[in-house]
Amino acid sequence: MKTRKRSNAPVFWGLFGAGGMLAALFGPMLVFITGVAVPLGLILPAGAMDYPKMLAFSQNFIGKGFIFAVISLFMWHAAHRIFHSLHEIGIHAGFGCKLLTYGVALVGTVVSAVVLLGIGF
Amino acid sequence: MSEQKVIEIEVLRYLPESDQAPRSEVYKVPFTDDMSVLQGAQYIKDHFDGSLTFRWSCRMAICGSCGMMINGIPKLSCETFIRDYYPNRITIEALANFPIEKDLVVDLSGFIEKLEAIQPYIIPKEPRTVEQGEYIQTPAQFAEYIQFTSCINCTLCYAACPQVGLNPEFIGPAAIALAHRYNMDSRDGGQAQRMELLASEDGVYNCSAVGYCSEVCPKHVDPGNAVNINKINAAKDYFLRFLSPKGGAK
Numbered sequence A: 001m002k003t004r005k006r007s008n009a010p011v012f013w014g015l016f017g018a019g020g021m022l023a024a025l026f027g028p029m030l031v032f033i034t035g036v037a038v039p040l041g042l043i044l045p046a047g048a049m050d051y052p053k054m055l056a057f058s059q060n061f062i063g064k065g066f067i068f069a070v071i072s073l074f075m076w077h078a079a080h081r082i083f084h085s086l087h088e089i090g091i092h093a094g095f096g097c098k099l100l101t102y103g104v105a106l107v108g109t110v111v112s113a114v115v116l117l118g119i120g121f
Numbered sequence B: 001m002s003e004q005k006v007i008e009i010e011v012l013r014y015l016p017e018s019d020q021a022p023r024s025e026v027y028k029v030p031f032t033d034d035m036s037v038l039q040g041a042q043y044i045k046d047h048f049d050g051s052l053t054f055r056w057s058c059r060m061a062i063c064g065s066c067g068m069m070i071n072g073i074p075k076l077s078c079e080t081f082i083r084d085y086y087p088n089r090i091t092i093e094a095l096a097n098f099p100i101e102k103d104l105v106v107d108l109s110g111f112i113e114k115l116e117a118i119q120p121y122i123i124p125k126e127p128r129t130v131e132q133g134e135y136i137q138t139p140a141q142f143a144e145y146i147q148f149t150s151c152i153n154c155t156l157c158y159a160a161c162p163q164v165g166l167n168p169e170f171i172g173p174a175a176i177a178l179a180h181r182y183n184m185d186s187r188d189g190g191q192a193q194r195m196e197l198l199a200s201e202d203g204v205y206n207c208s209a210v211g212y213c214s215e216v217c218p219k220h221v222d223p224g225n226a227v228n229i230n231k232i233n234a235a236k237d238y239f240l241r242f243l244s245p246k247g248g249a250k
């Protein structure tokens, strides 16, 4: 029997799954709040996302964690999707595609972590 | 008596001795309402061209040998009726994603190798003597795997799977469903051995959860579900092997 290499997909698949779960739970709500409700002044009180409030939110330990997870895991989810969709439409650039998709997610993760930590507590 | 109905059946022909590439041929086949597409092919073989080659045996959706692409969809030709297509033309072709051997017959050797590779038999947890008697299995334990025993190896799911098409090395739906069938059996202890294959680069992560395999399966095996359960199992195995004393699969 031929020997096969263990796939390292669980790492990416795990991030993809976590991001998908998070996107399903929070994605539409976030789009509604940030893209519709707040700009149009619907439902939420005026100034719900003003700078001082958002700054306080991102300085809070839980708020920081939430923002980080939402940015990073959404990106890993999207990267995995795009990587596999490229494969499906016949683009199998292998490492290059991985670098373009997962690489962007990795950069997004690092940048958001650095910025969020830079905001302080 | 009503007039004899005639349907056009377009067949993808390929005779390796004379054809450079597969070509289409159309036959006008008289039929009755109880005739299957398989019987249509048999009519062509008996009346128009005896060289037409295809596999069949049971004619009752149980042997799994008569699969073909019928108007682009992988189906068992013995349980697909001509009347459902009339008055339109029926197109029959060899199952997708397999090399064609002759006409509607495909080369299944790759599939057989995959089936062998997953060790489709009970690997006992520990050797057991005759004196110890039979295995006891509860209805609940039986229910864990019974669904995955229904596979008839028709390979319709392989013809349906876009990932099999992209990577012929992918173990694929039916073989993974069968591996799962043994892994879930309370008498079996071979999960770690099979995991090596399922977690490999030819394993479960080739699947992008299209689900078409389960849709075309004539036996409701739901192979797609088996594949997806084993993504979770393989992920657990990947991360937990650092904690487990045996180190999990290699």
Ligand code: SF4
Residues within 6 Å of the ligand: B150, B151, B152, B153, B154, B155, B156, B157, B158, B173, B174, B177, B213, B216, B217, B218, B219, B220, B221, B222, B223
């Ligand atoms: S899983 Fe279903 S479609 Fe696939 S080979 Fe078995 S019976 Fe056929």
Ligand code: FES
Residues within 6 Å of the ligand: B056, B057, B058, B059, B060, B061, B062, B063, B064, B065, B066, B067, B076, B077, B078, B079
């Ligand atoms: S002839 Fe046996 S399944 Fe169709």
